[in-house]
Amino acid sequence: MADEVILLGFWSSPFAMRVKIALAEKGVEYEYREENRFDKSPLLLEMNPVKKQIPVLIHNGKPICESTIIVQYIDEVWKNESPLLPSDPHERAQARFWSDFVDTKIYWLGRQVWLSIGEDLEAAKVELIRCFKLLERELGDKPYFGGETFGFVDVSLIPFSNWFYGYEQWGDLSMEAECPKLVDWAHRCRKKESVSQSIPDQQKIYEFLTEIRKKHSSK
Amino acid sequence: MADSSKVTLLDSWYSPFGMRVRIALAQKEIEYEYKEENLSDKSPLLLQMNPVKKQIPVLIHRGKPVCESLIIVQYIDEVWNQKSPLLPSDPYQRARARFWADFVDQKIYSLGKQVWLSTGEAQEAAKKELLDTFKLLEGELGQKPYFGGETLGFVDVALIPFYTWFSSFEHCGNFTMVEECPKLVAWAHKCMEKESVSKTLPDLKKVFDFLMDFIKKQKANK
Numbered sequence: 001m002a003d004e005v006i007l008l009g010f011w012s013s014p015f016a017m018r019v020k021i022a023l024a025e026k027g028v029e030y031e032y033r034e035e036n037r038f039d040k041s042p043l044l045l046e047m048n049p050v051k052k053q054i055p056v057l058i059h060n061g062k063p064i065c066e067s068t069i070i071v072q073y074i075d076e077v078w079k080n081e082s083p084l085l086p087s088d089p090h091e092r093a094q095a096r097f098w099s100d101f102v103d104t105k106i107y108w109l110g111r112q113v114w115l116s117i118g119e120d121l122e123a124a125k126v127e128l129i130r131c132f133k134l135l136e137r138e139l140g141d142k143p144y145f146g147g148e149t150f151g152f153v154d155v156s157l158i159p160f161s162n163w164f165y166g167y168e169q170w171g172d173l174s175m176e177a178e179c180p181k182l183v184d185w186a187h188r189c190r191k192k193e194s195v196s197q198s199i200p201d202q203q204k205i206y207e208f209l210t211e212i213r214k215k216h217s218s219k
Numbered sequence: 220m221a222d223s224s225k226v227t228l229l230d231s232w233y234s235p236f237g238m239r240v241r242i243a244l245a246q247k248e249i250e251y252e253y254k255e256e257n258l259s260d261k262s263p264l265l266l267q268m269n270p271v272k273k274q275i276p277v278l279i280h281r282g283k284p285v286c287e288s289l290i291i292v293q294y295i296d297e298v299w300n301q302k303s304p305l306l307p308s309d310p311y312q313r314a315r316a317r318f319w320a321d322f323v324d325q326k327i328y329s330l331g332k333q334v335w336l337s338t339g340e341a342q343e344a345a346k347k348e349l350l351d352t353f354k355l356l357e358g359e360l361g362q363k364p365y366f367g368g369e370t371l372g373f374v375d376v377a378l379i380p381f382y383t384w385f386s387s388f389e390h391c392g393n394f395t396m397v398e399e400c401p402k403l404v405a406w407a408h409k410c411m412e413k414e415s416v417s418k419t420l421p422d423l424k425k426v427f428d429f430l431m432d433f434i435k436k437q438k439a440n441k
Binding site (some may be wrong): 050073090093101134216 | 227254272280283285287290291297298311313314318321322355384
């Protein structure tokens with residue numbers, strides 16, 4: 001029986017990108033629908049009435065919400081292809097821990113660097129770099145966080161590599177100088193087809209985010 | 220075969236996040252060593268086992284740490300998978316359970332703190348959002364005895380420790396849970412009929428007194 005898979009997303013959302021990457025890794029065919037953040041579709045509101053947010057995966061009519069939950073769902077349903085989570089329970093717990101770390105730290109600190117100025121920006125920048133260095137330590141000498149193969153933490157983090165250029169510009173820092181291993185890792189991931197076809201052009205993202213930053217700081 | 224390697228839990232008696240892990244361990248009838256942490260004077264073991272977040276709860280199994288309460292509960296469910304499954308076997312139902320447990324994580328703690336510590340309009344807004352959150356949870360519970368269906372599940376374990384905070388919300392927010400969310404109160408009482416819950420949750424008055432003391436100190440520091 002053919003599966004019907006629909007993804008509701010927004011082109012610049014790192015969370016939607018995670019889902020696109022996971023679906024591409026598994027070779028799942030799906031229909032992508034671009035949502036307008038300021039004019040949410042009836043389908044989105046029906047499928048995610050609690051949070052009213054993208055991404056939402058609709059699989060044979062049933063909605064799954066929250067990017068890391070969707071990625072785990074994809075990994076469990078299409079389990080014969082490119083496993084994203086390890087099979088060992090302790091390693092799986094570690095993968096979930098670091099993915100949660102990306103969610104609670106990288107996204108929020110990055111957002112502060114993106115939208116603030118002065119002391120707030122400085123404080124966020126210092127903490128963001130500290131968190132990136134923790135991730136570098138976790139990566140160690142492995143090609144991917146998942147080990148020899150691309151895994152759950154790689155999927156969770158790689159969309160934020162789109163923001164590296166932005167962090168450098170807004171925060172006056174050099175990712176290459178601060179976190180060279182992470183920059184290498186990002187290049188390695190971006191060579192993968194599942195990643196390169198799922199994430200937009202870095203320059204386009206930077207321009208889009210900078211526009212919002214300008215409007216935000218003029219308030 | 221049940222895993223019999225040593226299990227240690229680093230925790231604090233009043234932590235709802237720690238209570239989640241204790242309930243899961245009790246559901247699975249796992250023997251473990253409990254170590255009470257003083258969060259103003261963290262033990263070298265805690266700092267070694269959770270160097271990133273330096274927080275409880277931390278489960279130590281086969282010498283290796285597992286951190287973050289919901290991640291620990293999933294780990295427990297996966298390792299001791301012969302008894303009392305907490306997560307459903309169906310991937311879609313599992314995703315739903317994870318969604319609602321994550322919802323509890325994102326909402327209850329931060330809104331609850333605002334109800335405790337703010338005043339005036341800010342407190343009213345937080346109270347309204349907290350009650351809306353509880354009502355959404357009631358909607359998800361529906362007619363089922365537990366969020367997990369006929370048996371205690373992942374969302375029940377994630378939420379029931381916050382039952383120890385209900386009276387503090389009522390006191391600070393000037394409302395009663397039984398009037399606002401009768402279904403949730405009934406659900407909490409049903410959970411308390413289970414030994415794994417009633418033996419884990421500390422005395423409600425003890426928690427209330429502790430929280431009132433905490434709130435007083437926090438307000439005095441401002």
